[in-house]
Amino acid sequence: MTELRATDIIDPARARALQAALGLDADIGAGDALPPFFHQLYFWTPEPPDRLGRDGHPRVGGGLIPDLGLPRRMWAGGRLRFDRPLRAGIAAERRSVLEDARRKTGRTGPLGLVSLRHEIWQDGARCLTEWQDLIYREDPDPNAPRPVPPVARRDEVETRPMNFAPTLLFRYSALTFNGHRIHYDLDYARDVEGYAGLVVHGPLLAQMLMLMASQGLGPLAEFAFRATAPLVHTETAALCRNGSDLWVRGPDGRQCLQAEARPA
Template sequence: MSALDPAAVDQWRNYAGRTEERRQILELESLRRFALAVDSDRDVERHMPPLGHWAFFLPEPEDRDLAPDGHPKKGGFLPPVTLPRRMFAGASIRFHRSLVLGKEAVMTSMIKSVEHKNGRSGELVFVTVERIIAQDDINAIAETQNYVFRGEGPPALLPEPSAHPIDGELWQPNEANLFRFSAATFNSHRIHYDLPYAQQEEGYPALIVHGPYIAARLAELAQREAPLTSFSFRAQAPIFLGQSIRLRRDGAAGEAIRCDGAVAMSSTATY
């Protein structure tokens, strides 16, 4: 039996079809800061960093509009789902043409669907958002983002490192790396920088490495082969700061592997 108010769930479903349009000059230094945050080439005039469009159209809440967890308060563009935890679960991105720096772009967002389900961990609400970035009325990037809202759940345990070697490129971000990525994306969610909050309020054993940060590193690994025409990823398990991460690719498929051998994120690229 659902603990959520059915009338509220129906109200959230009615957000499907809602649109939002934003305009922005694609400023060079914002992109350079993003490139540095993901350890990419700072010469962004010649080399677009992996998933560099995430440097633009950032959330802009005022201080009074922040919730205690650092996220913008509920009730803006996304439906005001009352479940306390929100996660960026994955995305599918198509690259149609390069963005032109120093020029205005338009991002049109549309809520495609809102779905309520019961999972093994309790009730879940999935929200799918389509974002189109265009310049001169021509689509440059089309992205479908997937969010999941869930209950608090039991405290998470720190994974035990595997006794067996794990293949892949070693990546070990530190606190400064997480801070820089949060700053470059204007992400104030406290689980990425406030250890007492992450442990005491959200039940995590350590700071959480941003899902988009992991995705950007997997995209960088994929685009060493050739420029990407599409990239998709799905978060499967959290990665905790201070534990080793292995990034690996097999053809079009990529994975971020935790120290215990679990797949934390999977990805697929096309060229």
């Protein structure tokens, strides 16, 4: 099994920039523990323009992810296990492997299913393990019926409304070095991939739910999430929690993302 390794200094300035973008107090300093999921800001894998796909992501087939012949990439979900805090100002290493990659036929046509595993190590100890699930699809058929998204729960005990303006989407894309054009190129998102607007990053929604969970439950041992319907920049979302269950509800009541947290 091929393993790719990348090292980075966990720059506290980058963490403070995300705090500011999310409207939080920008107070992370060297030696401080990062909030959960902030490791997304590090271990960039920049590629020159001639190695990018049409969507702005690094072209598949040259790294861990094989070319499955399907052009549209989506972040389907993920799972995280937290072993110890990742601390700002200290070098860290990410170790990545491809766990699975296959094609299958779903209700909407052919699918490519890709699973990656990342481990983040710092000072000789593993801080966290992240499993990422990606889906690749064909271009949308404008004549095909739209899939019906699941209906979100209404039994939350905590809810927070949140808007995802284009500026926030741009800043999150920049901080995570995510070139996917669906998050900042409205013409591409609408005309090529068939979305109603700029798409809110699945990891950004998961980030907000992780912060909500850690504030309500304390430090996290595990967190799992799955995207179920896209949310676009013109919509106000409801971030919801009932105990260890969390979800994002769109303005029409659809479930955009569901998650489960396990406190430490």
